[in-house]
Amino acid sequence: MTAPLPISSVAQDGFTVSTRNRGFTEITREVVEAVGSSQVQTGIANVFTTHTSCSLLLGENADPAVRGDLERWFARAVPDGDPIFRHDAEGPDDMPAHIRSVLTGVSLSVPVREGRLQLGTWQGIYLWEHRRVPHQRKVIVTVLGAAGE
Amino acid sequence: MTAPLPISSVAQDGFTVSTRNRGFTEITREVVEAVGSSQVQTGIANVFTTHTSCSLLLGENADPAVRGDLERWFARAVPDGDPIFRHDAEGPDDMPAHIRSVLTGVSLSVPVREGRLQLGTWQGIYLWEHRRVPHQRKVIVTVLGAAGE
Amino acid sequence: MTAPLPISSVAQDGFTVSTRNRGFTEITREVVEAVGSSQVQTGIANVFTTHTSCSLLLGENADPAVRGDLERWFARAVPDGDPIFRHDAEGPDDMPAHIRSVLTGVSLSVPVREGRLQLGTWQGIYLWEHRRVPHQRKVIVTVLGAAGE
Numbered sequence: 001m002t003a004p005l006p007i008s009s010v011a012q013d014g015f016t017v018s019t020r021n022r023g024f025t026e027i028t029r030e031v032v033e034a035v036g037s038s039q040v041q042t043g044i045a046n047v048f049t050t051h052t053s054c055s056l057l058l059g060e061n062a063d064p065a066v067r068g069d070l071e072r073w074f075a076r077a078v079p080d081g082d083p084i085f086r087h088d089a090e091g092p093d094d095m096p097a098h099i100r101s102v103l104t105g106v107s108l109s110v111p112v113r114e115g116r117l118q119l120g121t122w123q124g125i126y127l128w129e130h131r132r133v134p135h136q137r138k139v140i141v142t143v144l145g146a147a148g149e
Numbered sequence: 150m151t152a153p154l155p156i157s158s159v160a161q162d163g164f165t166v167s168t169r170n171r172g173f174t175e176i177t178r179e180v181v182e183a184v185g186s187s188q189v190q191t192g193i194a195n196v197f198t199t200h201t202s203c204s205l206l207l208g209e210n211a212d213p214a215v216r217g218d219l220e221r222w223f224a225r226a227v228p229d230g231d232p233i234f235r236h237d238a239e240g241p242d243d244m245p246a247h248i249r250s251v252l253t254g255v256s257l258s259v260p261v262r263e264g265r266l267q268l269g270t271w272q273g274i275y276l277w278e279h280r281r282v283p284h285q286r287k288v289i290v291t292v293l294g295a296a297g298e
Numbered sequence: 299m300t301a302p303l304p305i306s307s308v309a310q311d312g313f314t315v316s317t318r319n320r321g322f323t324e325i326t327r328e329v330v331e332a333v334g335s336s337q338v339q340t341g342i343a344n345v346f347t348t349h350t351s352c353s354l355l356l357g358e359n360a361d362p363a364v365r366g367d368l369e370r371w372f373a374r375a376v377p378d379g380d381p382i383f384r385h386d387a388e389g390p391d392d393m394p395a396h397i398r399s400v401l402t403g404v405s406l407s408v409p410v411r412e413g414r415l416q417l418g419t420w421q422g423i424y425l426w427e428h429r430r431v432p433h434q435r436k437v438i439v440t441v442l443g444a445a446g447e
Binding site: 103118 | 310375440
């Protein structure tokens, strides 16, 4: 246990991810930079995306086959064009995108220590686009904690 | 990036949602009000429900058909009365309610900026009741951050 | 609503869970102790695990049958050895472990009030191992909030 520290800092940053199709864009570097700029040494970084048809993933970053397998599993579990869906005005991938977003989440909180995001060795942060058309996705990073040691 | 701000405030509020059956109750207004009362300008609002058979959803708020489709997908993926379930003392919807709660989550963290919850245009916050009988569901909102500009 | 309080404390703690096989290890006591040591009275406790093949669960703590049913449902929804998976270097449970981790999450935020974790009566915190071989799983608890009343 660290000795309790006075909290002294909150910082917030935002950026946009341009997506082209269903799939993953790694944003670990952008989040690491926001944490570095925040001057927070010990605390929490929250990553949030303001949409309901993409999500944020803390996923395996070594073997790209993992992300291909994730796509295949979700494509089977939540099929595009499933006849049970009535909300299809934007196309057969619209409602599946909402369900994938609900199942995988749009908000992640990660601990910060010694000014660095405490990700595990194999953890990367990804924006996961669930629509089949390009989108601009807004991501907000909020860092809260103690600025000094 | 905002300039790092001194953190100066934490506030906590709670309310109860009376549910009647499986389905969604929008609680965006209650959370917005808790953030407004908190005096936090920049920070994070955490929304939490203290139960294991309902959940919190950040979902599409425009077309009610989305919520109907969510119900239909989950009803098929986690069927009531599935014979693989042994925990059925409270009825055929009891264990499915626990699984839906695990898949969709009971804790949401959303950024706050300029004193306002940074939800996207189409994001609403819902309490999702997964049981088929009425319940009183407790929700706690905790807001942490910098009180001043 | 509590009157807004000055934030004054952040504390961080970590521990390791030794797992033996797929299944649940309750860690509620360890998290409660980290909150107690933090001196935070009002705020948030974040629990995080630095891995991509286990997860954290806020689950029903009374009837062990619930956890057995969770296992059975996930074993059917994400079958070991599914031929759609290409990432299988570590065995037939490797890719299912990643998908279960994505579906159930590695980060939990829980409110703290009067120095205590605000879990519901039936909520327990569990580390859920998704691999079929023993692992050392690192858990980090970060507590942010107001130290005084």
